[in-house]
Amino acid sequence: MKYVCMDTSHRHLVIALIEDQTVVAGCAIPSWKKQSETIFPKWIELMDQAGWQASQIGALVVSVGPGSYTGVRIAMTIAKVFATTRNVPLYTLSTLQLYAGMMENAYVMLDARSNRAYVGKLHNGVFIEEPSIKTLDEIKAEQNDDLNLIGDLDLLGMPKTEVDFVANFCDLKPLWQLVQNPHTLVPCYLKEQSAYLVK
Template sequence: MKTLCMDSAHKHLIFVLLEDGNVVASLAQECWKRQSETLFPALIALMEEAHWKADDIDEVVITDGPGSYTGVRIAMTVAKVLCTRKHIPLYCISTLQLYAGMHPHTFVMLDARSSRAYTALLDEGKFLLDEGIMTLDEVKAYLKDKDVRVVGETELIDLAHEDVDFVENFQALRPLARRIDNVHTLTPRYLKENDAYLVK
């Protein structure tokens, strides 16, 4: 089983090629607002490195948000076209799940602009606190006296940054990905305040 995993929802462009659950090749690089121009050359190079062809792919896993209005759509559009053309299944995980991975008690925060953050609390890939948008003051108040790992754009609240292993997280989260029954109806999830990325 050959699986193509993709994320372009936030600041990074991430590809993971899995074969029977094992990582064959991967790429995770920061390219804020350059995902669209970088995606195809990077994916082609990675496929060549793995000696894969497009017809070899058996399934696709992507993140469906929350994230950048344009960013979420980039990987999603490629995935929808590929899965429709090849009649292969498409699966999704949350962008915040990808940041948390399978670690216990992990709070994720990503910049949603205007002193706000996309947030969630997860435990081994499952949500303890649903995705939402908090002000940075609300994030600080929520985290006060909580013994949790905090990842994402922690510098927004003056916490030390912890690197995230996106490749390991995609691999570990694959069993939790939800299958999309109708690829054509899949839309990005921007949460209720879908203008969050449109204002600075």
């Protein structure tokens, strides 16, 4: 089966075209606040590269956040419309899972503004602690040698880590969650909408 996977929840535009267990084409482009402008041209480019037709797409996969209030909704809205109009399955994945991939003892942190971050502890793609929002001081206090930090580590004065988002989409396939009713799918924000307006 041919799958189109999308993530616009944070700093990148990620699109992965996967056939069965193999990545056929993909991109992960820094596109902060530009995902809506670039997602369709890149999708078309990758479809042409793979030689796929829209009618061949068997299912879609989309990240549900946490992340940018507007960003999360870009890929999700496109995926919901495509899945419902074409009557194909829709799967979801947490943005924190997408960052961690199948890493052992991963601690993902993504900028949530105001000296806070979305965090999640995962092992082989599975949450071992529920996603939450913590202050940078709380995150610093939790650091230890057993955790593999990934994400916006510059918030802690550390180099950012490289993430192979396209490969992670494929590796995490066993953990994709089937959406029973795409109309009821909502983003995972972890905080109130008003908090996203803080600059």
